[in-house]
Amino acid sequence: MKFYSLKSANEIEKLKIQETNVLELQKTAIDKKLKVIIDDLLLLAEHVKIAGESGADYQYDAQELENLENEFLAFGIGKKRYYDQLRYLDENGRELVRINFTGDTVKTVERSELQDKSARYYFKDLVKLETDEIYISPFDLNVEHEQVELPYKPMLRIGTPLRDKDNKFKGALIINYLGEDILSTFDIYSPQSIGHNMLLNSRGFWLRNSYEPEAEWSFMFDSIHPVSFKDVFANDEASVFNQEKGQLISSKGILTFQTIYPIPKDDDYSVAMNEGARNIKVAPDEGRYWKLVSFLENAQIRAILKPLxxxxxxxxxxxxxxxxxxxxxxxxxxxxxxxxxxxxxxxxxxxxxxxxxxxxxxxxxxxxxxxxxxxxxxxxxxxxxxxxxxxxxxxxxxxxxxxxxxxxxxxxxxxxxxxxxxxxxxxxxxxxxxxxxxxxGNVKLVVSPGNLNELLDECFNFFMPEAEAKNVDLKLTKALTDKYAIIKTDHEKLEGVVMNLIKNAIKYTDAGIIEFGYHLTEDEAELIFFVKDTGIGIPENRKAAIFERFVQADIEDKMAREGAGLGLSIAKGFVKILEGKIWVESKEGEGSIFYFTIPYKHVNVTPKLPEDAISIEYKFNKKLKILIADDDDVSCQLLTNSVSDFASQVVSVNTGSEAVKACKANPDLDLVLMDIRMPGTNGYHATKKIREFNKNVVIIAQTAFAFTGDKKRSIVAGCNDYIPKPLNKEEIEQIILKYFLD
CATH class of the missing domain: 1.20.58 (Methane Monooxygenase Hydroxylase; Chain G, domain 1)
Structure with a gap:
């Protein structure tokens, strides 16, 4: 066991290293993008400074202003893919030059259309900065007329103040940078991550989130409650945001994180000019940073470690x-x-x-x-x-x-x-x-109405081949008509008792007759069931012991039989749960009669027969297009072989999310065989998502966790029906005929 633990630990360590490397690649690529933008900003600032005859006084005549517009325009042609606007404001916040980037077009805005930006938050922040300090705005969505612009336009504003030789504020230069360029750079490396990649601002709100995409940009809307990292990872938020980078194992999985400073801390930028290189300071802003996070959830880790x-x-x-x-x-x-x-x-x-x-x-x-x-x-x-x-x-x-x-x-x-x-x-x-x-005491009673005669008929048909193989005559006695045989009880446990007693009778009867059935007591309060055989019988001193666990009547192994000696103990337990009692009458060498009782709770049900119930002709001419969703290769192969006679095409996937994608890509699917327990998106959630766009495809749930509540939960999720594992070809064929028989 220690060997498997060491192998699992080694695999997990590899995953942690891979996630760390992906975040390093993303950080390096985004840092390079930001470096280019700031270099562009500082280069433009130098051009603005020397554009007029008076140099750093920032005074221009009409021709000099026109030359400056042309320089901005020439500069913008090479940047049109990721810039939205270049803006030069005077000391009062009035635009002197504005370049707009629209699609593949770069053009100068007419001077009559230039605007006053003195009231905007970024101008007010720029006025406070010293010469050569860099300003960067929050990373958010562009807002026009107090409404978020559609489609979303992520935006980042980067600027620097312009001051004369007396350090008097003379204006500001601002670049509106299309944030989609940063997000695209982030997305390039995301596929290399096994986990979910996220990009957050310093307040913990999501700019990118492959784990919960609907939470992206939620902080931009007043109409909805914004979802933050703390809402989802309450116990881990402090550790992630109080450290530059690191990795931690939480209750939900493995979190790997890294910090990006749009304006790097303790760093200088240099711009080469004719008079030489000049160092540029950055404006301190401890609260303005972004977090890169990779989340490898426990289900993904389990799926990776599943072979081990x-x-x-x-x-x-x-x-x-x-x-x-x-x-x-x-x-x-x-x-x-x-x-x-x-x-x-x-x-x-x-x-x-x-x-x-x-x-x-x-x-x-x-x-x-x-x-x-x-x-x-x-x-x-x-x-x-x-x-x-x-x-x-x-x-x-x-x-x-x-x-x-x-x-x-x-x-x-x-x-x-x-x-x-x-x-x-x-x-x-x-x-x-x-x-x-x-x-x-973990057995729950699941009471429902059902036909007692049909239950016993099924038991009779099930054991008939086994009885015939031993030359034993099997007989069934039913005391009530179908109308009065509709009773309210736990039919699954009742069937378990009957089948255990019949199985026991066949085991110990080598020839003769086995008869089973029931009758109603005179006061009509109870049903008395019996299973009678002509087998070996039970010694008088063993009658009480046979209902104990692991005991067979022939304990001295005089006539050893197949079985663990649990059947009668299980029958006794189920009868007690059904509010009845069980006993036996037997003579050694002559046979035995097992009796048990349950309360008689009749339910009035009027059966409705279909018009064509007299004769049903078997027809199945249609070939189906079938999707099999199962993470177990053996089960997948078994299902593929079992449905081959009915299928024109079989599509196989291993996860719930792949099943949803396959249904979208194949709207003509007739049948989906959906495993419930799969890594990532399970069968219940996958079914709900499929039902959002496809109401007609038949979805059958199938799982090894065959408990009573599973079928109900599957139907609520949107499945048409349910079959438990281990899978049986006959059961699979019957469920297909049920929904597709002409």
Whole structure:
């Protein structure tokens, strides 16, 4: 196990290094972009300064102002891809020159259309700066007439004040920089990240967010509540924003972060002029910075580590199963040992008063201890046999299938034996899980109306082949008509009791008759069910013990039978939950009759038969276009093979988000087989998103987590139906025929 832990830790370390490298690339690329803009600004400032005859006094005649416009225009032609405006303001905030960039066009604004910008926040901030200091505005969306411009136009305003030789403010130079250029640079490197890439401002609001795209720019709108980093990552916000860069593991996943200063801290810019290089200071603004964040969520990490986990899980599967069984038997033995010790203490305390009875009780305790030891030995041998036998069958015949030259008949025989061994192992594990849930009190009652006669018919049809194989006559007795057989109960647990009793009867009956059914009590308060067989019977002294866990009537192994000895214990637990009682009448060598009761709660239901219920003709001429969404390759291959007879085309994806994209790309899909548990977007969320644009496609949920509430949750999410794993070709075909049979 330590080996797998080290491999997992190594994989996670690789992921952390990759995310750190991606953020470094993004930071370096964005820093270069900003450096170019500031260099452009300072270069233009020098041109403005020397444009007039009086040099740094910033006084121009008409011709000099026109020359300045032309210089701005010539400069702008090479920058039209990522600049929106170049603006030169005088000391009163009035525009002297403005260059507009519209699409592929760069032009000078007519002087009659120049505006007064003295009231704008950026002009007021620029007035406060000293010579050669740089101003940068917040990164936000462009606003026109108090409304956010559509489509969105991210904007960054960068400026510098102009002062004469006496340090008197003479105006300002401002570049309106299209922020989409920075966002595009950010997006170029995002695909290299395995996690979700984010760009935030210093207030913690999102400028880019692949994790929750709807949260981008939310701080720009008064009509909605802005979503910040703190709202989503409340426990991690302080760590991310109080450090320059770093990496942390939170409850949600791995966060990697880096800081970008649009105006770098403790740095100088130099602009080369005719008279030499001149250093330019930057305006201090500790609050104006951006955060680069990569979020690798736990689901993504689990998906990456899944191959390692699968390898480990295969190793521990049998150990866990054996440990569960061993834990139960040890608990049973421990309780029996405690009971035996208590009995011995009681006997010792009464030695002087009841010597004769002491001897008798001592012998009873000894017999019980010996019986416990015999039970322990028999159970461990039985469990070893029940686990090893199907495992040996699976592994042995799987190896035989590898031999060359096998005939088709031999291959089919080996595969059938593997399936039978697998079903036997699955039945054992299901019994262990059922008895564990009963013992822990985690079994919930799910009551609904249903037809009792139909339930028993299904049990009859299910066991008929097995009974015929043993030359046993199987009979069913029903006391009520269908009208009065509609009852309200937990039909799943009722069916479990009936099937366990019939299975038990078939196991211990080698010839003769097995009859099962029910009748109504005279006061019509209860239904009494019975399962009668002509099998080996049960010794009188074993009748009470057979309903205990891991006990079979033939404990001395005189007639060893397949099974873990859990069926009757499960039946007893379910009957108790159904508010009934269970008992047995039996004679050794003649057979047994098992009885149990449940309350009779009749429900009046008027069945509605379809007009064509008399005769249904099987037709299936249509070939379907089918999407399979499942992150397990084996399940995906099984589904593909199972639907091949019905499909014209099969599209396969491994995640919920890929399923949504596939449905958008293939609007003519007929059927979606949607796994519920997938990394990232799960099957429930994927179904909801698909239903937003496609109401007609049939979506069938399928999952290994087959609990009672899963079907209801799938229907609420938008699925048409639900099938549990392990998948069965016949069940898949039936569900397709249900929705596509002509």
């Amino acid at each position: 986990q699968n390898e480990r899980n295969m190793f521990i599967l049998v150990i866990v199963a054996v440990a569960m069984v061993f834990s139960l038997v040890v608990s049973k033995i421990r309780l029996n040992e405690i009971d035996a010790r208590n009995n011995l203490r009681e006997l010792n305390s009464k030695l002087e008063e009841k010597v004769a009875s002491r001897t008798e009780k001592y012998l009873e305790a000894k017999l019980k201890a010996e019986e416990n030891d015999k039970l322990k030995t028999a159970f461990l041998a039985n469990m070893s046999h029940e686990i090893r036998t199907p495992m040996s069958g699976i592994m042995g015949f799987a190896n035989l299938l590898k031999q060359p030259g096998l005939t088709g008949e031999q291959q089919e025989k080996y595969i059938d034996l593997i399936n039978r061994s697998g079903n036997r192992m699955l039945s054992l594990i299901s019994d262990i899980i059922d008895i564990s849930r009963i013992e822990s």
